[in-house]
Amino acid sequence: MNPAETNPDCNAKIDASCRVPLLALFGGAALWLVVGLTLALLASITFHQPEMFAGCSYLTYGHLAPAANDLLVYGFAIPAALGVILWIFARLSQAELVLPLVPFAAANLWHLGVVIGLGAILFGGSSGFTWLEFPRASAMLLGVSFVLVAISAVATFGQRKERELYPSHWFLLAALLWFPWIYSTANFLLVTTHPVRGATQAVIGWWFSNNLIFVWFALVGLGVAFYFLPKLAGRPLQSRYYALFAFWTLILFGTWCGIPQSAPVPAWLPAASAIASLLLIVPLIAVAAIVWKTLRGAGVPGGGGTFCYIKFGTLAFIVSGLMLMASACPQYSRVLDFTWFGAAQVQLQILGFVAMILLGAMNEILPRVMAKELPFKKFVAAQFYLSIFGVALFVIPLAVAGVVQGRAAYDPAAAKIWLMISTTGLLLLLVGSVLLFVNISIMTVQWKLALAKTVIAYIKSPLETSEVKS
Amino acid sequence: MKNGFAIFFAVLVALGSSWLGLVVAPAIQLGTAKLDPVLNSSDTWPQQRTGEATLGLQIYRANGCAACHTEQVRQAGVQAEVSLTGLGKSNPAEFKAFVQSLFILPELEKVTNNLAAFVKDWNGDLPKTFLTTDDLEAAGTMADRLKAAGLKSETLIVATGPDIARGWGVRRSVAADYLYDYPVQLGGLRVGPDLANIGVRDPVASAQLLHLYAPGAVVKNSAMPSFKFLFEVRQAGATPSPDALNLPKEFAPPAGYEVVPKPEARELVAYLLSLRADQPVYEAPFTPAITKP
Numbered sequence: 001m002n003p004a005e006t007n008p009d010c011n012a013k014i015d016a017s018c019r020v021p022l023l024a025l026f027g028g029a030a031l032w033l034v035v036g037l038t039l040a041l042l043a044s045i046t047f048h049q050p051e052m053f054a055g056c057s058y059l060t061y062g063h064l065a066p067a068a069n070d071l072l073v074y075g076f077a078i079p080a081a082l083g084v085i086l087w088i089f090a091r092l093s094q095a096e097l098v099l100p101l102v103p104f105a106a107a108n109l110w111h112l113g114v115v116i117g118l119g120a121i122l123f124g125g126s127s128g129f130t131w132l133e134f135p136r137a138s139a140m141l142l143g144v145s146f147v148l149v150a151i152s153a154v155a156t157f158g159q160r161k162e163r164e165l166y167p168s169h170w171f172l173l174a175a176l177l178w179f180p181w182i183y184s185t186a187n188f189l190l191v192t193t194h195p196v197r198g199a200t201q202a203v204i205g206w207w208f209s210n211n212l213i214f215v216w217f218a219l220v221g222l223g224v225a226f227y228f229l230p231k232l233a234g235r236p237l238q239s240r241y242y243a244l245f246a247f248w249t250l251i252l253f254g255t256w257c258g259i260p261q262s263a264p265v266p267a268w269l270p271a272a273s274a275i276a277s278l279l280l281i282v283p284l285i286a287v288a289a290i291v292w293k294t295l296r297g298a299g300v301p302g303g304g305g306t307f308c309y310i311k312f313g314t315l316a317f318i319v320s321g322l323m324l325m326a327s328a329c330p331q332y333s334r335v336l337d338f339t340w341f342g343a344a345q346v347q348l349q350i351l352g353f354v355a356m357i358l359l360g361a362m363n364e365i366l367p368r369v370m371a372k373e374l375p376f377k378k379f380v381a382a383q384f385y386l387s388i389f390g391v392a393l394f395v396i397p398l399a400v401a402g403v404v405q406g407r408a409a410y411d412p413a414a415a416k417i418w419l420m421i422s423t424t425g426l427l428l429l430l431v432g433s434v435l436l437f438v439n440i441s442i443m444t445v446q447w448k449l450a451l452a453k454t455v456i457a458y459i460k461s462p463l464e465t466s467e468v469k470s
Numbered sequence: 471m472k473n474g475f476a477i478f479f480a481v482l483v484a485l486g487s488s489w490l491g492l493v494v495a496p497a498i499q500l501g502t503a504k505l506d507p508v509l510n511s512s513d514t515w516p517q518q519r520t521g522e523a524t525l526g527l528q529i530y531r532a533n534g535c536a537a538c539h540t541e542q543v544r545q546a547g548v549q550a551e552v553s554l555t556g557l558g559k560s561n562p563a564e565f566k567a568f569v570q571s572l573f574i575l576p577e578l579e580k581v582t583n584n585l586a587a588f589v590k591d592w593n594g595d596l597p598k599t600f601l602t603t604d605d606l607e608a609a610g611t612m613a614d615r616l617k618a619a620g621l622k623s624e625t626l627i628v629a630t631g632p633d634i635a636r637g638w639g640v641r642r643s644v645a646a647d648y649l650y651d652y653p654v655q656l657g658g659l660r661v662g663p664d665l666a667n668i669g670v671r672d673p674v675a676s677a678q679l680l681h682l683y684a685p686g687a688v689v690k691n692s693a694m695p696s697f698k699f700l701f702e703v704r705q706a707g708a709t710p711s712p713d714a715l716n717l718p719k720e721f722a723p724p725a726g727y728e729v730v731p732k733p734e735a736r737e738l739v740a741y742l743l744s745l746r747a748d749q750p751v752y753e754a755p756f757t758p759a760i761t762k763p
Contacts, residue, residue, distance in 0.1 A: 047661075047693060050685070054696040061695060062534025124532035128653035157474065165473070173477040181485055185493060190653070199645035200500040201654040207492040211485070251484035256491065260658070262544040264643035266499060272491065334632075338540055338660040405660075409632060413691065 010094060015368045017096035018087050019447075021152070022369050024107035025083035026362055027444055030437045032075025032114060033355075037430040040068035044423040047416075058122040066133045067121040072350055073131065073212070074142065075114045078179075079107060080358040081220040082149045085172045087365050088227050089153050092169065093160035099152045106148035113141030127191045129205045131212055139187045143180065150176040167243040171223030174251060175216055182211045199265050210258025213346055214324060217354040218250055221317060222287060224357050225310050228364065229291065232307045233300050238293035246286035253279040257324065261333040277328030284321045287314065304381030309360025312388055316352030320345055323399070340415060341402025344395050351429060352391040359383065359436065366443065375442040379435040386432035394425025506646040509750040516649050519744045526741025529734050531653055533697070540657035541666045541745065545642030546631035548755065550609030552601040556622030562594040568619060569600075577611040597624070604630075626757040637671065638664045639747060641754040647747045662694055669746040676716070678739045679731050684721040700735035703727055 043064035046052055053059035082103070090097045097103075117134030120126060126133040134142065153176060157169070186208035189196050196204065230237045237243060256276030259269045291314050300307050323345040327336045336342070363380045367373050374380065401415035401422070408414035505514035519527070530536070557565060566589045573582045581603045588600040603609055609625055616623040628634075629641045643666055648654045672678060677688070683701050685692035706714070706728040714728040723729055731739075750756050 046695060050693055050695045054698050057533070057699045060533065060697070062537045065537045066534055121534075126531065126534060128531035128536070128655050130658070154474070163473070165477075170477055170480070173474055174481050177478060177481045178485060181481075181489070185489065189493070189497070195652050196497050197501050198503060198649040198651065199647075199654060200496045201652070202648070202656050203496040203500070204493055205654075207488065211488070248480065248484075251480060252487070255484050255488035259492070262542065264542050264647065264656070265496065265645050269492070269496065334544075334546075337544070338658065340659065342658055409636060 011091070011368075012371065014090045014094070014096050015087075016371065017100055018090055018365075019369045021097070021100050021103035021107060021149075022083045022087060022365065023444060023447070024104050025079045025086075025110075025149075026366065027440055028107060028111040028114075029076045029080040029083070029362075030433070030440045032071045032079075032111075033433040034430070034437050035118075036068050036071030036075055037426060037433050039064050039071065041423065041426045041430055043068055044419070044426055047419050048423070057124065063122050063124075063126075066126060066130075067118055070117060070121065070131070070133055071114070072355070074117065074134065075111075077217070077350060077354055077358065078146075079110055080362060081175070081224075081354070082107075082146070082153075084224055084358060084361045084365065085176070085220070086149065086153050086156070087369065088168060088172065088224065089156045092166055092227075093156055093158075095156060095159035095161070097152065098155035098159060103149045103152045106145040106152075109141050109148075110145035113138045113145065116141070129186075129190050129201070131209050132186055132191055132205070134191075136187070136191055139183070139191060143183055143187070146179055146183070150180070166227075167237060167240060167247070168223045168227040170244070170247050171219045171226065174247070175219040175223065178211065178216050178219060182208050182216070202263065203259065203265055203269060206258045206260065206263070211255055213349055214257060214321075215251065215254040217349055218254060218317065218321075221313060221354045221357045222246070222250075224361050225314050226290070228306060228310050228361060229294055229314075232310075233295055233298035235294060235298055238290060242286055242290045242293075246283045246290065249279070249286065250283040253277075253283065257328060260337060261328065261330050262337050274328050274330060277325050280321055280325055284318055288318055304384035306360040306364040306380075308384055309356050309363070309387075312384075313353050313357035313360065316348055316356060316391065320348040320353055323348065335406035336402055337406075339402035339406040340398045340419075341406070344398035344402060347398065348391070348395045351387075352395060356387060356391070359387065362436070366440065370443050370447065372443075372446075374439050375446075376435070376439055379439055383432040383435045386428045386435070390425045390428030390430075390432060392425065393428060394422050397421040397425070500645050503646060503649060505649070506644075506751045506753075509752065509755055511749075513749070515749045515751050516647055516747075518650055520740060522737050522740035523744035524741075526737035526739070526744075527651060529700075529738040530741055531655060533738075535665075536655035536657040538657075538659060538661035538694070539663070539665045540660050541664065542643040542656050543633045543639035543641070543664060543666045543747070544631055545629045545634060545754065547604050547629075548606065549602055549604050549628050549630050550606050551599050551626040551628060552609050552612050552616075553597050553599040553624050553626070554616070554621065555597040555624050557596070558620040558622060560619075560621070562592070565621065566592070568621075572612070572615060575611065575615075578608050580605050581608045581612075627755055629754065629756050633664065639667045640758070641747070641750065641756045643747055644751055644753045646751060646753075665742065665745055666747050667745065669743040670748050673743060675739050675743060678742055679735060680715055680717070682735060682738065683715055683729060683731075684717065687718050687721045697735070700738065701729050701731050703729050 042059065043061055046061045046064065057063070086097060086103060113134070117138035120135045120138065121133050125135050127135060157173065186204060189204050190201055195201060226237055226243060253276045257273050257280065259265070259273035261270045261274060263270050302308050326332050327342060327345060397418040401418035404418065405411070405415040508515050569585055569589055572578055573585070578585070581601060584601055584603060592598060592600065601609060601612055613623055613625045633639060681688040682697045684696055685694040703723045704727065706726055710728050711730050714730050717729060750758060
């Protein structure tokens with residue numbers, strides 16, 4: 001059961017305590033989503049016009065593609081997830097956010113780290129490891145900021161009135177512990193002056209990528225979904241034991257996936273990953289059962305609200321998990337390895353699953369923490385439809401392109417038409433992301449103006465008589 | 471679960487297991503790897519890259535080449551090719567009878583169909599590959615029997631698979647190939663061809679430079695962007711520079727100008743030319759082709 005969150009006065013206070021850090025986290029995230037999708041769109045266009053940016057080194061595909069991917073993950077998804085985690089922890093604890101200025105400062109440090117990392121990638125300073133392209137200075141800022149936000153989140157968690165943990169607590173707490181471990185391991189062993197030798201670098205790179213893109217996002221996405229779905233459907237999560245089972249199997253099996261079947265490393269490594277990937281079917285079925293049983297007959301009106309975002313996100317998670325299993329199966333991996341199929345799976349995991357759930361949550365949380373309606377309420381539904389068509393048009397053609405390319409022995413011309421369609425999908429996603437950015441910017445500006453007005457009014461107000469020295 | 475320590479414990483068990491298995495164990499197994507002996511040779515593998523090529527690896531990294539190119543070759547399996555090079559004292563008919571007499575051997579059970587087809591079709595020309603099989607034991611038995619019968623034969627071990635068939639390599643990539651590299655950039659997407667053996671496939675530096683400057687001049691409708699920024703277009707002197715690119719008309723600079731590679735382009739090409747995984751090692755054996763003079 002959801003813990004009681006019935007007292008409206010108390011909830012309003014809790015929401016207000018999250019306002020400053022959440023605005024910093026969400027505002028930056030919304031901006032990076034727009035910038036990241038723009039870069040992804042430019043990268044996609046360079047396939048159709050390879051000569052377009054030939055003159056400038058920083059706009060070639062090799063610079064644009066990693067920059068776009070890193071912005072979507074480190075710029076958008078992680079700060080947005082941290083914001084949502086802070087709010088959910090405060091609400092579940094029925095306590096105001098502890099140390100709200102710490103995550104606010106951390107959010108600014110985090111975004112600074114992303115700026116440095118983006119500049120480094122575009123100007124040739126990438127570290128060369130997938131998902132770890134940010135240089136050391138930037139990785140350091142990101143790591144420290146994450147820990148700072150986590151401290152505030154865990155302190156808020158410690159304030160809870162109800163001792164029993166809610167399933168979202170498991171997933172989100174695990175996510176807070178997961179990221180510092182994988183990020184520090186990968187950076188200390190790879191992005192350093194004394195890296196590990198030879199092919200070990202590749203193995204650790206795969207371990208990190210999988211634990212970030214598959215496991216970490218799954219923990220965050222499912223944790224948030226298991227909070228909102230029962231709440232919006234007005235029924236308890238079905239059931240706690242299924243969720244516990246899904247949690248354990250997900251972290252136990254998920255964490256071993258990720259070594260490609262063709263990897264030039266000792267054979268036991270890809271074999272272990274293949275087995276773990278096959279076992280992923282267990283948590284996938286458990287998650288499907290939970291969502292199905294919780295929502296069946298709930299009769300929540302659709303119309304592109306938060307509920308739709310989160311339902312679509314969980315569906316995308318199951319599809320992306322199945323795609324991951326397929327590409328780990330030796331029989332299919334012979335065709336699918338090194339093709340666009342892998343990219344399609346990763347993009348579905350990021351844009352279709354975790355981004356959709358976070359966007360839904362952000363649209364739900366923003367009016368509450370700002371204590372006023374969104375400036376353009378209709379943008380929420382518009383962004384939902386743009387995003388689902390965008391994801392479908394982006395990911396499905398990429399997956400088809402992968403199969404076509406694999407069967408045509410990597411002939412790049414074979415997949416060209418499908419890549420063109422996927423560019424359209426990115427365009428829709430970009431338009432959708434602009435809508436969120438507009439809403440959040442207007443809210444921020446209004447809030448800052450109101451703050452300024454209060455301050456000015458305070459300065460101008462005549463001193464009370466008691467304060468005037470006679 | 472009533473408190474946060476249960477979650478801490480869950481993460482410790484789950485992530486700890488994969489951390490030990492996929493980080494610590496490979497670091498011990500691969501991180502302490504020594505040079506591989508090259509099969510049937512006193513050489514070791516891999517060879518250290520030249521200084522220029524090592525610098526080129528950083529140009530490869532900075533430009534994100536691994537976003538579109540892999541540096542790893544896959545292999546489906548190995549095959550043995552047994553060829554007959556000399557009949558010694560016997561004639562073709564006797565040899566056919568000899569082969570047929572071997573059909574009863576249990577070791578050759580799996581390859582008798584191949585051998586029967588050979589016996590039927592062979593017209594006596596030499597040298598002749600008469601057995602191609604992935605059953606290396608059968609090939610070994612066959613070679614031993616031929617030797618015992620005084621016939622001259624040769625057994626080649628070859629790698630098979632789509633990547634090998636495309637000419638992207640003679641064997642699969644192994645961990646040792648990357649021993650000296652930092653960062654190791656295997657790549658995960660083949661928008662362009664695999665580069666694990668580009669130095670074997672296309673060993674001419676000037677052609678590589680031309681491809682970097684104007685991909686369209688080498689491969690029609692190439693999806694690769696031009697890396698013009700690694701080159702300098704400058705006024706030609708009385709005699710053109712020796713390293714000026716020899717460009718086709720539509721890519722050439724205006725008259726009186728020439729295109730010369732910057733040091734970055736030279737380093738990158740040195741790196742590309744150093745990409746050659748062509749020595750047989752224990753994990754990926756094959757019989758190297760004997761280069762004809």
